[in-house]
Amino acid sequence: MKLLILASLLGLSLAQFNPNTKDGKTAIVHLFEWRWADIAAECERYLGPNGFGGVQISPPSESIVVTNPWHPWWQRYQPIGYNLCSRSGNEDELRDMITRCNNVGVNIYVDAVVNHMCGAGGGSGTHSSCGSYFNANNKDFPTVPFSNYDFNDGKCNTGSGNIENYQDVNQVRNCRLVGLLDLALEKDYVRGKVADYMNKLIDMGVAGFRVDACKHMWPGDLSVLYGMLHNLNTKWFSSGSRPFIFQEVIDLGGEPITSNEYYGIGRVTEFKYGAKLGNIIRKWNGEKLSYVKNWGEGWGFMPSDKALVFVDNHDNQRGHGAGGASILTFWDARLYKMAVGFMLAHPYGFTRVMSSYRWDRNFVNGQDQNDWIGPPSYEPFSNWWDNGSNQIAFSRGSRGFIVFNNDDWDLSVSLSTGLPGGTYCDVISGQKENGRCTGKQVDVGGDGKATIRISNQEEDPFIAIHADSKL
Numbered sequence: 476m477k478l479l480i481l482a483s484l485l486g487l488s489l490a491q492f493n494p495n496t497k498d499g500k501t502a503i504v505h506l507f508e509w510r511w512a513d514i515a516a517e518c519e520r521y522l523g524p525n526g527f528g529g530v531q532i533s534p535p536s537e538s539i540v541v542t543n544p545w546h547p548w549w550q551r552y553q554p555i556g557y558n559l560c561s562r563s564g565n566e567d568e569l570r571d572m573i574t575r576c577n578n579v580g581v582n583i584y585v586d587a588v589v590n591h592m593c594g595a596g597g598g599s600g601t602h603s604s605c606g607s608y609f610n611a612n613n614k615d616f617p618t619v620p621f622s623n624y625d626f627n628d629g630k631c632n633t634g635s636g637n638i639e640n641y642q643d644v645n646q647v648r649n650c651r652l653v654g655l656l657d658l659a660l661e662k663d664y665v666r667g668k669v670a671d672y673m674n675k676l677i678d679m680g681v682a683g684f685r686v687d688a689c690k691h692m693w694p695g696d697l698s699v700l701y702g703m704l705h706n707l708n709t710k711w712f713s714s715g716s717r718p719f720i721f722q723e724v725i726d727l728g729g730e731p732i733t734s735n736e737y738y739g740i741g742r743v744t745e746f747k748y749g750a751k752l753g754n755i756i757r758k759w760n761g762e763k764l765s766y767v768k769n770w771g772e773g774w775g776f777m778p779s780d781k782a783l784v785f786v787d788n789h790d791n792q793r794g795h796g797a798g799g800a801s802i803l804t805f806w807d808a809r810l811y812k813m814a815v816g817f818m819l820a821h822p823y824g825f826t827r828v829m830s831s832y833r834w835d836r837n838f839v840n841g842q843d844q845n846d847w848i849g850p851p852s853y854e855p856f857s858n859w860w861d862n863g864s865n866q867i868a869f870s871r872g873s874r875g876f877i878v879f880n881n882d883d884w885d886l887s888v889s890l891s892t893g894l895p896g897g898t899y900c901d902v903i904s905g906q907k908e909n910g911r912c913t914g915k916q917v918d919v920g921g922d923g924k925a926t927i928r929i930s931n932q933e934e935d936p937f938i939a940i941h942a943d944s945k946l
């Protein structure tokens with residue numbers, strides 16, 4: 476009897492390590508910032524037929540909408556509530572995607588941002604992805620609702636209220652990560668609201684979660700939260716299946732918080748994997764490919780059945796998070812393909828492939844000024860400017876910018892173009908030919924601004940520049 480109870484307890488707790496993939500598939504792909512409708516089509520057209528076990532999707536929860544910089548990818552890591560609309564699509568599109576992917580044997584794993592809400596400086600208003608009102612100044616998030624009582628600030632002991640020192644465990648878990656309002660997950664009420672959000676997704680058919688920023692939450696609180704989650708939807712999963720949990724904890728050594736505090740309650744991201752593999756394939760620090768003979772635990776990684784592994788992730792492919800310069804990305808295509816091939820072939824860990832988008836990098840002192848750029852699928856009408864008369868300008872996201880002067884006087888003004896810094900060819904007065912511009916040139920600064928001059932005497936009193944007219 477005792478043995479039976481022990482077995483069932485173990486069974487319960489072990490279940491969330493199981494990715495629930497069909498036919499024992501061992502790899503998933505992160506479709507970073509993809510739209511739900513596109514993911515549904517990708518599941519049917521490519522991922523299902525080609526043996527992918529699942530997709531990690533970008534956070535589906537309602538987030539703040541940031542306009543400076545313009546709609547950065549990272550705005551989705553600042554929830555203002557748990558309504559299900561984002562720039563990837565609305566709730567109906569999300570449900571349709573989950574259904575269609577499940578129907579072709581491809582699981583959906585949700586990136587759950589539950590450590591915090593938006594940044595403390597997020598302001599108040601309806602600048603959110605479903606248009607819901609919130610007020611970051613007094614920590615009021617009415618759609619959940621969360622209020623001032625639901626945050627950790629009283630327990631944080633740093634002057635700034637932010638995490639200042641990763642060597643202090645209390646700071647890391649009770650203070651604000653880069654200014655993000657830190658939820659008090661120790662409160663039953665807060666856990667209940669977070670569990671409701673995750674359970675709604677489970678009932679819709681998702682197979683599990685990437686849990687964001689777990690280093691910043693107490694493992695005990697997370698354990699209770701995971702225990703509150705429903706079993707998976709029996710339309711697609713066998714009865715009693717538990718949601719797969721993989722927790723983002725960056726542990727490259729040197730800090731008091733370590734991965735092993737978390738792998739009792741779910742899998743954990745193994746960041747050492749990509750950092751070391753990058754060194755090996757780049758042949759840095761005297762590393763050689765032949766050294767991977769004992770790849771895995773032999774390299775000081777966590778146990779294989781606890782690890783979620785990847786060559787790069789959405790943070791470190793653009794200089795956020797951790798891992799350093801050795802991380803291989805699509806920018807080093809030849810080496811990157813070898814690294815991904817090695818990862819998929821090797822038995823260590825449960826593997827995640829990265830699928831992202833290209834953006835124009837702009838390095839100033841080794842820092843990419845464009846590390847914020849959002850996905851190309853989303854090119855809204857933006858950066859509107861007018862002089863109250865007959866001069867106007869606007870951009871299409873970060874892809875194109877146009878200015879008109881239909882006044883009887885000159886236009887001369889500095890404007891935000893939404894475009895990455897660089898020199899662009901105006902495609903009204905000329906065009907880009909063999910890398911040169913046959914018309915006017917427009918210089919866009921690192922801050923996206925350009926000084927525009929259009930005389931009212933010109934034959935065509937307007938200017939248009941776009942991503943492909945960059946010189």
Ligand code: AAO
Nearest residue numbers: 549550552553594653654688725727790795796797798799
């Ligand atoms: C944005 C703005 C901020 C602004 C904030 C609030 O950029 O300027 O203050 O809004 O208004 C993403 C972006 C952030 C963005 C945020 C919210 O990356 O730039 O902030 O959305 O919009 C830590 C966490 C880890 C986190 C990582 C980025 O531990 O959880 O920072 N990753 C996740 C997501 C990520 C997201 C968030 C969390 C927030 O994947 O996309 O942020 O939801 C050390 C620590 C790590 C720590 C890093 C970076 O790493 O160990 O725990 O990660 O520092 O601070 C060596 C060491 C390595 C060390 C590294 C860097 O490699 O070995 O341990 O150096 O020092």
